[in-house]
Amino acid sequence: MKPTGILFFPAFDWAISPTHPEREERLLYTRDQVFEEGIMDLPQIREYKPSIAGLKDIARVHFCVPDIESQITEAHLVAVGSALTIGDAVMQGEVKNGFAIIRPPGHHSMTVSHGNRGFCNINNEPIMIEYLRKKYGIKKVAIVDTDVHHGDGTQEIYYDDPDVLFISFHQDGRTLYPGSGFMDELGGPLAYGTTINVPLAPRTTDTGILYVLDNLVKPLLEEFKPDLVVNSAGQDNHYSDPLANMAFSAQGYARLNSKLAPDIAVLEGGYSVETALPYINMGIIMAMAGIDYSNLREPDYSPTRFRESSSNLEAIKKTVETQLAVFRRRGDTIAANRKKGGDFYKTHKHIFYDTEYIHEEQVVQLRLCPKCSGFRMINSSAQHPNGKFYRVFCISIPVNACEECQQQGRSYYKDMVNNGKFNFVYLQDRIKDEYKSMDMGTETERVL
Amino acid sequence: MLIGIDVGGTYTDGVLYEGSSIVSSVKRPTDETNLKNSLLQVLDELVGSGEKDKLKRVVLSTTLVTNLLATRRGERTALLLLPGHGLPQQVYATGPDTYFLKGGVDFRGRVIEPPDKNEIRDVLKEVESLGIKRVAVAAKFANRNNEHEKLIRKIIEEEYPDISVVISSEISCKLNFPRRAVTAYFTAMTLKEWNRFADDIEQALKERDVEAEIHILKADGGTIPLSVSRKKPYETVFSGPAASTMGAVALTRDNLNSVVLDIGGTTTDISLIIGGQPLYASRGAHIEGRYTHINALAVKSIPLGGDSIVWCEWYANGDSAIRVGPHRKGAAACFGGEQPTVTDVFNYNLDLKLGKPELSKAKLEELAQKVRLSTVDLCDNIVEMVIDHLADAVEDMFKEWENEPAYKVWEIIHGRKFRLDRLIGIGAAAEAIIPLVAKKMNVDHFIHKYSPVANALGACVVRPTLAVEVHVDTENNFFTVDPGGYRKSLGKTGNFQLSDAKELAQKYLKEIGQERGMGEYINEFQFYMEEQFNVIKGWHRAGKLFDIGVQVSPGFINEYRGVDA
Numbered sequence A: 001m002k003p004t005g006i007l008f009f010p011a012f013d014w015a016i017s018p019t020h021p022e023r024e025e026r027l028l029y030t031r032d033q034v035f036e037e038g039i040m041d042l043p044q045i046r047e048y049k050p051s052i053a054g055l056k057d058i059a060r061v062h063f064c065v066p067d068i069e070s071q072i073t074e075a076h077l078v079a080v081g082s083a084l085t086i087g088d089a090v091m092q093g094e095v096k097n098g099f100a101i102i103r104p105p106g107h108h109s110m111t112v113s114h115g116n117r118g119f120c121n122i123n124n125e126p127i128m129i130e131y132l133r134k135k136y137g138i139k140k141v142a143i144v145d146t147d148v149h150h151g152d153g154t155q156e157i158y159y160d161d162p163d164v165l166f167i168s169f170h171q172d173g174r175t176l177y178p179g180s181g182f183m184d185e186l187g188g189p190l191a192y193g194t195t196i197n198v199p200l201a202p203r204t205t206d207t208g209i210l211y212v213l214d215n216l217v218k219p220l221l222e223e224f225k226p227d228l229v230v231n232s233a234g235q236d237n238h239y240s241d242p243l244a245n246m247a248f249s250a251q252g253y254a255r256l257n258s259k260l261a262p263d264i265a266v267l268e269g270g271y272s273v274e275t276a277l278p279y280i281n282m283g284i285i286m287a288m289a290g291i292d293y294s295n296l297r298e299p300d301y302s303p304t305r306f307r308e309s310s311s312n313l314e315a316i317k318k319t320v321e322t323q324l325a326v327f328r329r330r331g332d333t334i335a336a337n338r339k340k341g342g343d344f345y346k347t348h349k350h351i352f353y354d355t356e357y358i359h360e361e362q363v364v365q366l367r368l369c370p371k372c373s374g375f376r377m378i379n380s381s382a383q384h385p386n387g388k389f390y391r392v393f394c395i396s397i398p399v400n401a402c403e404e405c406q407q408q409g410r411s412y413y414k415d416m417v418n419n420g421k422f423n424f425v426y427l428q429d430r431i432k433d434e435y436k437s438m439d440m441g442t443e444t445e446r447v448l
Numbered sequence B: 001m002l003i004g005i006d007v008g009g010t011y012t013d014g015v016l017y018e019g020s021s022i023v024s025s026v027k028r029p030t031d032e033t034n035l036k037n038s039l040l041q042v043l044d045e046l047v048g049s050g051e052k053d054k055l056k057r058v059v060l061s062t063t064l065v066t067n068l069l070a071t072r073r074g075e076r077t078a079l080l081l082l083p084g085h086g087l088p089q090q091v092y093a094t095g096p097d098t099y100f101l102k103g104g105v106d107f108r109g110r111v112i113e114p115p116d117k118n119e120i121r122d123v124l125k126e127v128e129s130l131g132i133k134r135v136a137v138a139a140k141f142a143n144r145n146n147e148h149e150k151l152i153r154k155i156i157e158e159e160y161p162d163i164s165v166v167i168s169s170e171i172s173c174k175l176n177f178p179r180r181a182v183t184a185y186f187t188a189m190t191l192k193e194w195n196r197f198a199d200d201i202e203q204a205l206k207e208r209d210v211e212a213e214i215h216i217l218k219a220d221g222g223t224i225p226l227s228v229s230r231k232k233p234y235e236t237v238f239s240g241p242a243a244s245t246m247g248a249v250a251l252t253r254d255n256l257n258s259v260v261l262d263i264g265g266t267t268t269d270i271s272l273i274i275g276g277q278p279l280y281a282s283r284g285a286h287i288e289g290r291y292t293h294i295n296a297l298a299v300k301s302i303p304l305g306g307d308s309i310v311w312c313e314w315y316a317n318g319d320s321a322i323r324v325g326p327h328r329k330g331a332a333a334c335f336g337g338e339q340p341t342v343t344d345v346f347n348y349n350l351d352l353k354l355g356k357p358e359l360s361k362a363k364l365e366e367l368a369q370k371v372r373l374s375t376v377d378l379c380d381n382i383v384e385m386v387i388d389h390l391a392d393a394v395e396d397m398f399k400e401w402e403n404e405p406a407y408k409v410w411e412i413i414h415g416r417k418f419r420l421d422r423l424i425g426i427g428a429a430a431e432a433i434i435p436l437v438a439k440k441m442n443v444d445h446f447i448h449k450y451s452p453v454a455n456a457l458g459a460c461v462v463r464p465t466l467a468v469e470v471h472v473d474t475e476n477n478f479f480t481v482d483p484g485g486y487r488k489s490l491g492k493t494g495n496f497q498l499s500d501a502k503e504l505a506q507k508y509l510k511e512i513g514q515e516r517g518m519g520e521y522i523n524e525f526q527f528y529m530e531e532q533f534n535v536i537k538g539w540h541r542a543g544k545l546f547d548i549g550v551q552v553s554p555g556f557i558n559e560y561r562g563v564d565a
């Protein structure tokens, strides 16, 4: 039996600010617990060393404004690099599955990054997934986001990609940051049904969450048949988390992981650093490695402490039924959307960056291609905390774009460079694996 | 005048050092059934060659404890574990007499679950009824709070005075419960035998009127007084490879990056020297398939030595392949052995004139005919195989070091890159083999005329070592000290800073160093770990946590001035 790969990168020398929840000792007690247990010495575990990602890996997913260097620190490069290392270990068959216990987190970062949103600047899992898609030719990927917060960044990145199934369950957006992740957020017109949200009422317990897993997530995965399952493994559904209000336990997390059996899990949020994280991380490692976790629990845990209310369970059942139906008729819905015709599908967005009080305005255009799921263009503007105002134009050609979409995308880049209305014009060409950014002020182009 | 003796598996080596030269050196076969006699025989020869009353220090390196553990001849020992919640308890079972008890502590040293005295008494009754006289006790997070371990020890001392007990927190305060438990268990198992050996040695030296200090070489390449080793027999394991590595450092005395290859009869031991300092095993000594908390040099042992046989493996389809090792079947052919060995190959190929070279040639010709090669081609092939194997093992060794996990941004960004300057050859076969490996790897090599007794020289001239780790928790107002397992209140916590924590660690280093008779060497300390974390409650700082490590690292005593070439 192959071992489970663990990459533990607590970034003991990095914090957003000294008392911010995303600070040095977030994984200190996890370190204490995991090392004291001696689990890393077991033959079922293989520990990996963190590594450093390249700028190109980031450019494959993000348009960082004005450039990547100004949006990240070295810690981000190591967190991303670590996810790539675990991805490689799994894809090369060195391990049966892998868990990257890394920080800083990333799942609130969207395609365009003007700054830090919800403790995130760049998004670890999509960067890893695009890297693995490019390197190993994987097509279909499922991401299951089990963080208590809606994984709005990951959702946005894959909103128009029908080959990536994004499932997020989280505390209802009416009661928690980022205030999104409602049931009607189901993907763009040509990728309808491969974004599935399950908002849950505060105080939902193990019973409720595992019901979602058994009755929605598992069937979705069985029908979607992904080549790779990634768990965005936030740990803030825990009953002791200071930033949210759910009632999930370490046992619950371990059972969730056993049922889901992800190929790769990547840590996201979770801020109950003393009373939850050490036990949840142990639980996930044990579940992934196939080690019996029945002896694991938090010091203050009691199996009778939280009871799922029957009304909540009824509500969850209804949500599950609705979302399953939406997913199953996605083919028809997409066909109908295509028939409606039109050249581009246009949406206006306002995006708020809570950490840095940035307000971004976006106009997104998706090409309604008859042959593929189109390519995206984002016209984005925002004032940065340093007072500078940026107006940028971004073109993203996905891995599954058709010939026509590729050519159009590339020629729009030339047009927008000539247009002169923008500070920066970016082209993300995932087919050629080439990433261009044109600084109109200095008229210099950078190609990664 | 100084003496170093390394009782190895095959040979016992000894040197007598004075001024700046090795006055005499002795190499005798080891009698596995009587290590003490092997040791004393070499000691007598060395003492006889010098002036007895000028003898200042004798350092011994012995495989006694390693052998006891490997052959499971240690005393029957019960292991009482308090694993609390987490991994399945059975994962921690070690040996046939493992018992699990209630009682839990968390990473901040807070008691989660009290122990059950009735349960403890029931287990002790059973232990006694089995006639077991040794008990090791280990609790998860006893490194942060050892009150449960101490309670059990107290009950044993009061109610079973003829059972002796070792608690894990006094052995080590590093994180990793199973390693702590295993180390405590090995300690309890070997205490009696080791003390008997120590008694014998003291007695023998008294009979010989030798008044020199007696020290024991540890796995970390430093010494401790024989008297201190009586409580810590585990420190003496793997001292042989440590002796060789330190011997290589003693012979080179510079700051280069080297790999030491000690080519023995059946194995080659490989160790790393980085900037003149030997590298520690990041997971502690690995004994009988278990990791421990024993500080040891990182030594990789591969099954390839001078006596490894060279042979031909035949497949069902009639194909054949030439093999080297991993077995040994007696001596090399040139020394009367039945089968040709690596030594014979080099003897023939390089015309080394070892033993009876014609016997090497005869056996190799026999093999060459079987595989339808000329003897020259056969030997060239084998030499290349040996060289490749060693070169690969060296590369693996420093790749492993480069790929050690690290937990800080700074460590990852600045990376680790091992630039190999040189190979150092130790052991009798080194002279023939090492230059070729170095050539293949395109680096320098170093072989000294004293390479064959470098292990004894290493034992002879190394200084005492000591590492002290202090964990401070200002919110819960306590600190712990390793080794010893002290847990004390901090007194003032108001404005406790990193500098205070370092001072505390230094204070204990000096105290413990003094108890161990480290003398002036205690002043040559360095800090190797300085961690500090805030404890935030809400948005405010409720306290601080510090982990400080300070050590006197491996080095040489002041009397050592190198050896004349």
Ligand SMILES: [Zn+2]
Residues within 6 Å of the ligand: A147, A148, A149, A234, A236, A268, A269, A270
């Ligand atoms: Zn979260």
Ligand SMILES: [Zn+2]
Residues within 6 Å of the ligand: A369, A370, A371, A372, A373, A374, A375, A401, A402, A403, A404, A405, A406
């Ligand atoms: Zn298209």
